[in-house]
Amino acid sequence: MSAMYGALQQEIRGFSLRAMNNHEHERLLRLSQNIHRGEYPDPTAQRDEYQFGLYYQGKKIFDFCWADHRGGSLRETQNSEQARLLFNDLKKADGILMFCDAEALVCKNNRHNQIGRMISLVNNSVQCLNHSLTLGIVLTKTDLVPNLNKQHLQPFQSLLQGISANKSMTGKIIPVACGVKNINVELPVLYALQIGISNYLSGLYKEMSEHQKKAQKYQQKSESFKGFLKEIWQTLNEEPTYSELASDSYLKSRQTYQKIQPIIEPVKTLETYINNASTLLNSLNN
Known part of the structure; x- marks a missing residue:
């Protein structure tokens, strides 16, 4: 996440990101700079929540919350506080990002990635889905596995098939790498936000x-x-008249229209950017 945040401090197709909390902004920038030098932060210790603003051409267009869960939550019983928070976040999310170690995937170390547990949690959380949802399967360390191909993605096939059959869900495999050279680090969050926006x-x-x-x-x-x-x-009783109520509703309609106008172009731009993301992204998903 820190690498993503650092990358989106510069506009990418017009989009940039800013933490609403100045302390978090400075911390994430510092971590991003460390990663660029090859110094990686410790894994997430517990659930953290971040409030971000998405900007387009310098103007804020969308506020969102990012809930970051540690991998150990997958191994805990449903009665634990962290597991309960994870399941609740999954149920109400507009976008879900599953992070998997590509090296472990190629070595068929599914236990390391907890793939079965992740898929089970996602499937259970979307059973009563009543809104659109984006699911990104984020493969990390892909710079270390240049021969990554569809055969390595077999553990996800049942999940991807389920997504294809669900009209409310969309899903993609997103290969990334972060370090001295970043690869696709901005894609997961922009992809997850597409449906939300x-x-x-x-x-x-x-x-x-x-x-x-x-x-x-x-x-x-x-x-x-x-x-x-x-x-x-109504006038005699000092109540709003029909004419006044009509004027008020027309005013609210115009005010809502003014909110709509700045969002139309970013939505189209984001959709085009995601669809044209990268050759590897498309090759793994087709």
């Missing part, structure tokens, strides 16, 4: 439509004879 935009369109419908309803009532008499009564 699209859902946010869809929600705004729905909100605008609802305001417009209310405005039209109040406008029609104000123009009827019965509505005219009602407005006199």
Whole structure:
């Protein structure tokens, strides 16, 4: 995550990232710089939560929360606090990133990666899925396994097939590497955010439509004879009139439209960027 954060301090296709907490911003930058020198941080000790803002061409367009879980949570019983937090996060997430060691994968050391446990947790968490979800299977240390191919991905086939059959889910294998030279480190978070931002935009369109419908309803009532008499009564009782309610709804519709405009281009740009990500990414997923 630190390498990703460092990479997105410079705009990539117009996108950049900023932690909302200045202390976390400085810490993540410091860790990113250490990784670039080949000095790696200790593994995550417990669940950490980060609040980020995604920017496009210097303007913030989307706030999101990143919950970072340690691998040991996979081995704990369902009664443990860390395991409970992990399962709850999986159920409500718009995007899930599963990190797997590519070296261990090629050596068929599935126990090291806890692949079976990860797949089981994801499958259980999406059984009653009521929103769109993006799942990224992130293969780390891919610079150390140049011959990585589809045969090494067999442990994920059942999960990928399940995703293909679920209209609410999308999934991709994302190879990355971080160190002196970074490879694709920005892709996982941008891929995971794609659905979240699209859902946010869809929600705004729905909100605008609802305001417009209310405005039209109040406008029609104000123009009827019965509505005219009602407005006199409302005025005498110092209540909002149909005309005022219609104006208020039209105003809210315009305000929502103003929120929509800055997001349209980033959503299209992000979709294009992810679809054209890299030759290796496409070769592993096709």
